Amino acid sequence: MQPDVGVVHGLQDLFPSVESLNSGAFFLSKALQMTLHNQLAGRLLNTVTPVGQTFPLAACLPVHSEEYQVLQQMMASGKEYRDFIVNWEADGRARHVLIDSFTKSDAQGLFLGMNVLMKDLGNFAVLEQKMQKTDKLATMGKVAAGVAHEIRNPLTTIKGFLQMFERRFTDEGRVDELAYTEVMLSDLGRVEALITDLLFLSKPQRIEKSVCSLRTTLEDIHRSVAPEAAKRGIDLHLMVRQLPTLLADGPLLKQAIYNVVKNALEAMEGGGTLGIHAYPISGSIQIDVSDTGPGIPYYLMDKIYDAFFTTKDQGAGLGLPICQRIVGDHGGEIRISSKGFGTTFSFLLPRFES
Numbered sequence: 058m059q060p061d062v063g064v065v066h067g068l069q070d071l072f073p074s075v076e077s078l079n080s081g082a083f084f085l086s087k088a089l090q091m092t093l094h095n096q097l098a099g100r101l102l103n104t105v106t107p108v109g110q111t112f113p114l115a116a117c118l119p120v121h122s123e124e125y126q127v128l129q130q131m132m133a134s135g136k137e138y139r140d141f142i143v144n145w146e147a148d149g150r151a152r153h154v155l156i157d158s159f160t161k162s163d164a165q166g167l168f169l170g171m172n173v174l175m176k177d178l179g180n181f182a183v184l185e186q187k188m189q190k191t192d193k194l195a196t197m198g199k200v201a202a203g204v205a206h207e208i209r210n211p212l213t214t215i216k217g218f219l220q221m222f223e224r225r226f227t228d229e230g231r232v233d234e235l236a237y238t239e240v241m242l243s244d245l246g247r248v249e250a251l252i253t254d255l256l257f258l259s260k261p262q263r264i265e266k267s268v269c270s271l272r273t274t275l276e277d278i279h280r281s282v283a284p285e286a287a288k289r290g291i292d293l294h295l296m297v298r299q300l301p302t303l304l305a306d307g308p309l310l311k312q313a314i315y316n317v318v319k320n321a322l323e324a325m326e327g328g329g330t331l332g333i334h335a336y337p338i339s340g341s342i343q344i345d346v347s348d349t350g351p352g353i354p355y356y357l358m359d360k361i362y363d364a365f366f367t368t369k370d371q372g373a374g375l376g377l378p379i380c381q382r383i384v385g386d387h388g389g390e391i392r393i394s395s396k397g398f399g400t401t402f403s404f405l406l407p408r409f410e411s
């Protein structure tokens with residue numbers, strides 16, 4: 058095999074001793090030909106091929122593996138990645154790695170491939186610290202739930218008066234005052250929604266089951282998120298097969314699915330594909346909500362259902378706990394698969410035989 062052109066200007070030129078790097082380093086060409094820069098890369102890629110030799114990526118990682126697909130999709134995006142955390146399996150051990158990639162072009166600007174630095178995070182101390190921090194937040198959250206109830210009553214009073222102002226300003230044609238009032242009402246709406254979520258979680262809920270059309274529920278959700286998806290450049294696919302009758306609390310179930318769909322939208326910063334797929338499987342109805350976002354790292358998997366756990370600046374961290382509660386109350390379960398790129402939340406709901 059021809060030595061890959063990218064290697065000539067590879068990392069060896071930047072670091073005199075690439076072997077001393079505490080990260081696996083390799084070059085991957087556009088045609089998915091791999092050249093290791095150091096031995097550590099070989100360990101992370103399950104290969105004993107010597108440093109500097111070029112071989113197909115498929116020779117060290119199975120084509121259908123998450124790991125292969127992560128690299129393939131990074132290549133397809135043509136983008137550079139920084140501090141990109143990915144679930145990674147090497148020498149039989151699940152771990153997460155931190156990836157930095159640097160695109161490589163020839164003198165004419167033609168894209169050749171990318172140099173990649175891959176750091177094995179193992180049980181990184183920093184991540185531990187972050188997790189302790191979220192534990193503290195969760196405790197604070199419980200206190201917040203306690204006061205939520207007390208906040209609701211004055212909110213109702215404020216809202217009543219604001220609505221009165223709204224009517225009066227409309228009648229009197231006071232445009233500025235009307236605009237301010239509307240901003241206040243809209244913000245108040247957000248506070249109310251948060252309080253509702255907090256109270257929902259803080260006590261058991263009565264669920265009222267009736268025969269409901271999952272198709273209509275999913276179509277409603279589809280309709281309500283379509284503008285947001287379009288704004289973010291996300292393709293939305295809804296596929297509902299012939300379903301058996303479902304006995305459920307319609308509005309609650311809608312909220313559960315909506316929360317997950319909203320997360321999927323929020324996970325895709327630069328566009329992507331969001332699929333909602335409902336179909337019957339033995340004894341159950343399954344609803345899959347899948348996205349092509351960055352996925353959920355292993356070390357967060359058992360945190361995401363905690364109240365107030367969020368990785369978002371504007372997040373409240375209540376969407377998934379509420380979702381879990383609703384699905385549990387319906388005798389169903391949620392499964393998550395997050396492999397490399399993308400996440401699928403699957404709801405399994407017991408079907409109702411009439």
Ligand SMILES: Nc1ncnc2c1ncn2[C@@H]1O[C@H](COP(=O)(O)OP(=O)(O)O)[C@@H](O)[C@H]1O
Nearest residue numbers: 320321324361367368372373374375376377400
């Ligand atoms: N589809 C997804 N892709 C990536 N991360 C996700 C996804 N869904 C949930 N998460 C993670 O789970 C966390 C908790 O979600 P959630 O309870 O809805 O709270 P919030 O959306 O307010 O952050 C999110 O902050 C995010 O880190």
Ligand SMILES: [Mg+2]
Nearest residue numbers: 316320376377
């Ligand atoms: Mg959410």
